[in-house]
Each structure stands twice: as structure tokens, then as C-alpha cells.
Amino acid sequence: MEALYRKYRPVQFSQIIGQEHIKRIIKNALEKRMISHAYIFAGPRGTGKTTTARLLAKSLNCEKNQFSEPCNECASCKAIDNGSHLDVIELDAASNRGIDEIRRIRDGVNFSPAMGKYKVYIIDEVHMLTREAFNALLKTLEEPPSHVVFILATTNPEKIPPTITSRCQVLEFKNIPSEEIVNRLKEISAIEGFDISNDALVKIAKRASGGLRDALSILEQVIRYTGGEVTAQAVDEALGLVSEEIVSKFVDAILEGDLHTVLDITEKVYIERGDYDTFLNQLIEYSLEKKTNLMTNLSMEFFGIMKELKYGEEKLLIAKLLFANLVEKLQSAVQPKLGKGINVSNISDISKQFTE
Ligand SMILES: [Zn+2]
Structure with a gap:
């Protein structure tokens, strides 16, 4: 079974669950063409940081609806979906902590976009970078070319040097309220035909403590465990919880x-x-x-x-x-x-x- 969080990943800003303040800020920035050159997306895991970053990259480069909800049909949107867009570069700082990666970015930013209109660099878990790597990044952030947007995603914003933070617009992602997670789980369960009680959904949402991705992984785990009707008790059992x-x-x-x-x-x-x-x-x-x-x-x-x-x-x-x-x-x-x-x-x- 395809991972639920991938299958139901939002393809438009309006589909992102919660984070109303962030959707509004980004929508305004796009409409007024006042895009920051560097954003920090800070917040707990599974609250939509990477999803929002990719949607912003899509919107900036969309061939049909630039600066609006991405069309998800043009060559640019499709290339971003399958990770082959030459101008949208994703880096996981947890596994690429060093200066070489950042130097490559620093050398790359000065070239014009190859396919689209903006070069978008998405650096996940940016707080994991080494000090040298941060210094190299800082040089790039000091004089960014106008066609470049950095999105630095992190669960630990306090670990980012202030010299970096002060050059970025910081957007704080919040834990998603439990009711909104339950509603989303309900919608997805209906589409997938899962037989699952409301109590069970509430329990899953509680376990996920504000992260939709975790909630969907738990839902999957529980469905695999029971194979049929899901009760609150079955959730306890599947997750090894004591009643x-x-x-x-x-x-x-x-x-x-x-x-x-x-x-x-x-x-x-x-x-x-x-x-x-x-x-x-x-x-x-x-x-x-x-x-x-x-x-x-x-x-x-x-x-x-x-x-x-x-x-x-x-x-x-x-x-x-x-x-x-x-x-x-x-x-x-x-x-x-x-x-x-x-x-x-x-x-x-x-x-x-x-x-x-
Ligand atoms: Zn498009």
C-alpha cells in the first residue's frame, strides 16, 4: 500500500491542514510579488514544512498559474513532483552536513534558472549544518541574486546562528489541533474504506501529538495490524499501549x-x-x-x-x-x-x- 502521507500530500496551499497564518502570509507574498529571498520554516515534525516549501517552489515556477495555486499539470509542476526539476534543489542537512554541499549551492546560485523563473533551495533540518557550512551559507544569504529563494526548514530553530536567522523571514508552523487531525483522518478513512471508530481516530490523533504525517503513519500501522474493523482498543494493541x-x-x-x-x-x-x-x-x-x-x-x-x-x-x-x-x-x-x-x-x- 502506498504510504498514506504521500498519497494524500496536499497539491495546493488550500489543502494544507491548519497553518492558516502561514497560508495567508505566503498567498499575500505571491500576490504582491513580495517574495523573501530566504525563509525559515520552523516547527514540529509532520506539520507541513516540506510540503509548503515544495508548493511555494511550484507556484514560483508554474507555467500556467505562477504566483497562485500551482496547476500541478505543467512540465514544471510535474518535474518538482518527481524531484527532477533542475531549479528546485532539495538538500537534507541531516545527512549532508558539510561545507561541500553548501559550496555547491553557493556556486550554483549565480547561474540563471535552467527551466523555470526561480531557483529554489530547500534545506531540510538546516540546524544540522556544521559551523563552516553555516558560514558558507551566510555569504550566499548576504547578497542573494533576485532569482533565488532559500527555504530553510527546521525542527530546532534555536540552533540556527542568529546571523542566519536575521537574514530570513521566519514562519512558525504550529502543531495541528487534534480535531483537525481527526477530521482529516476521517476523510481519508472514508475514501480508503477503512472501518474505524471515532474513538480510535481520537486516540491516533492524540498519539501523533500535532503531526499529520505521524497520524497517517499510525493509521496505516493500525490498519495493517487489524486488517478490518478498528476500535480504540485495537489502536492500543497495535501501538503496544497499556489501556x-x-x-x-x-x-x-x-x-x-x-x-x-x-x-x-x-x-x-x-x-x-x-x-x-x-x-x-x-x-x-x-x-x-x-x-x-x-x-x-x-x-x-x-x-x-x-x-x-x-x-x-x-x-x-x-x-x-x-x-x-x-x-x-x-x-x-x-x-x-x-x-x-x-x-x-x-x-x-x-x-x-x-x-x-
Ligand atoms: Zn504548473
């Missing part, structure tokens, strides 16, 4: 000092999942959603446990120790004098408790 019921039961047990339930669930999660990465992520999300001081602190505790568990072996044993310590810590905070709970100071203590 929300267990997550909330676990957090309640931690807060109530119910050590037995805490250790019981700790063990079950290990037997079913083999590790705690996803479970701890869910615990952190769940705690943060509650938006109280206590729960925010608890999320920090879970975060600390996640870090401790990352590299260690004997994960089950250490997880039991860490969660038991957390119960103990919370109980002694609530009832300092009674000090209810168990005393665990090191791994050998707890290993005795659980193996004997």
Missing part, C-alpha cells in the same frame, strides 16, 4: 500507597510489553493532562524513572524498586510521622523482598 484503565488504576494506586497493586501492574506490564518506555510515556502524559501541582510533580517522578530505566538491565526488578520508592516517598510526604510503607534502600533489599 487507559490500567494507567489510571496504576496512578491511583501510587497516590493511595497501594503498593500491592503498584507492583502487580509493574509486573504485568513487563510480562506483556517487555519494557517500560511506552508505559512511562503514557504515565507522564496522563499526569500532565490533570494539570494539578501534585500530578505535575508526579510526571517529573515518572520522567526520572524513565531515565533510570533506559540503560539498566534487570528492568523488572529496578522498576519495582523505583515505583516502590516513589510510593514510599509520597506516603512519607503525606504521613511524615507514621512512615507507612516499606523500607527499601537498595536493590538487594528489594530483590530479597520479591524473590523470597
